[in-house]
Amino acid sequence: MVSRGQKLFMISVVAEMLGLHPQTLRIYEREGFVKPKRSEGNTRLYSEEDVEKLEMILRLTRDLGVNLAGVEVILSMREKMDLMQQEMEQAMLELRRELAKEIQRREEVSKHPLVPVRRIRIMREEE
Secondary structure (H helix, E strand, O other), X not given: OOOOOOOEEXXXXXXXXXXXXXXXXXXXXXXXXXXXXXXXXXXXXXXXXXXHHHHHHHHHHHHOOOOHHHHHHHHHHHHHHHHXXXXXXXXXXXXXXXXXXXXXXXXXXXXXXXXXXXXXXXXXXXX
């Protein structure tokens, strides 16, 4: 189903934007490269993310000469790298939280000495 506010494009518009035949877009869908949403009338509706992904596929195939099997591998690796990036960012966030807690704990400990010390006042002796 389609959500409001999201910019979506029909297959003919995307085909024209990218200089592709609509059948090529259907092939890319069948190969699993994109998964356009569907309208109530079952019309394919491509999101801006879909269009960006299609642009990447075209750069790989047209500019770099990568075949569709290679595109599949590259896109899969990219998805895995994006996931790893998110996991690393999450791990860094957790480490920062733990570090902040440890710093706070140590600051609290340093406020209370292990051995009680009586405060004494030092006075100068007059000559």
